[in-house]
Amino acid sequence: MELFELLQEVVEALERLQVPYIVTGAVASMAYGEPRLTNDIDIVVAIEERHIAGLLSAFPSDEFYISEDMIREAIHHQREFNIIHPASGLKVDIMIKKDTPFDNSRFSRFHKIYPAKSYQANFAAPEDVIIKKMEFYREGGSEKHLRDITGILRVSEKEIDLNYILEWADRLGLTEIWDAVKRRLMD
Numbered sequence: 001m002e003l004f005e006l007l008q009e010v011v012e013a014l015e016r017l018q019v020p021y022i023v024t025g026a027v028a029s030m031a032y033g034e035p036r037l038t039n040d041i042d043i044v045v046a047i048e049e050r051h052i053a054g055l056l057s058a059f060p061s062d063e064f065y066i067s068e069d070m071i072r073e074a075i076h077h078q079r080e081f082n083i084i085h086p087a088s089g090l091k092v093d094i095m096i097k098k099d100t101p102f103d104n105s106r107f108s109r110f111h112k113i114y115p116a117k118s119y120q121a122n123f124a125a126p127e128d129v130i131i132k133k134m135e136f137y138r139e140g141g142s143e144k145h146l147r148d149i150t151g152i153l154r155v156s157e158k159e160i161d162l163n164y165i166l167e168w169a170d171r172l173g174l175t176e177i178w179d180a181v182k183r184r185l186m187d
Contacts, residue, residue, distance in 0.1 A: 001088040003027070004116045007041050010083065010092050011121045013058035020046040020097070022110045022124040024132060026148065031113055032126040032159075033151030036144075039090055044124070046097040046107070049075060059083055102131070102168060126156050127164045134174045134181070149181050 007027065014021045023031075025042025047055070052071050059066045065084040074081040074096050083092040097103050106128035113123045124132070130149050137145040153160060169178040 001085055001090065003038070003041065003090060006085055006088070006090050006092065007115055007121065008119050009058070010041065010043060011119060013055060014043075014045060016058070017051045017054045019051050019055075020107060020122075022107060022122050022128075023113075023115075024095075024124045024129060025093070027115070028123050028126075028129045029133070029148035029152060031115065031123055032129060032156045033148060033153075034155060036148070036151075041090070041092045042095065043092060044095045044097050044103070044107075047071075047075060047094075063087070102172065105168075106131075126152050126159060127161050127168075130160075130165055130181075131168045131172065131174065134169065134177045135172065137177055138174065146181060146184065150184055153181070153185055 007023070011021070011023075022044050023041070024044055025040070026036065026038035027041050030036060030038075049072065052068060055071065056066060056068055063085065065082070065086060067081065070081040073079070074094070078096045078098050080093055080095040083094060084090070097107060106124050109125040109128060110122040111125055112120045114120050115123075130152055133145040133149050136142070137149075165178065166175075169175050
């Protein structure tokens with residue numbers, strides 16, 4: 001199984017279950033920016049306990065690893081769980097949507113994108129991908145997040161709402177990182 005085939009299976013399952021979702025992380029960064037290698041897919045979902053049985057049946061245990069207990073715990077603590085396809089080594093990180101102003105904003109701004117010719121998926125808007133990448137950089141300091149951000153800005157520059165980014169950077173305490181990103185673009 002390839003990355004975008006797994007994404008298609010997950011998207012189709014979420015849409016069948018009518019679970020709101022957005023694709024984020026490296027896959028979204030590649031959609032708006034520069035390609036890079038990744039073995040995981042990040043998706044934020046507004047899943048509820050009533051969706052668990054359908055989700056488990058969509059990913060049979062003879063082909064996937066998915067834990068009912070982990071899903072329940074993720075929902076309860078607003079964390080994440082995984083769907084793993086052991087045969088390919090691919091993993092989907094499913095993060096639970098939080099009831100915060102930022103998550104509510106990014107769920108209202110998603111873009112329908114064709115990650116492959118055969119299907120569409122809801123992707124976080126490029127500005128929201130940038131904002132989350134800045135948060136992840138603040139938490140862990142990984143340069144890959146800054147590379148993803150600058151790649152998005154270089155490739156999708158004309159489509160980016162810089163005022164939106166500036167507003168959320170200010171609200172989330174990311175202004176210093178945003179300033180560093182802008183300096184990096186000038187180099």
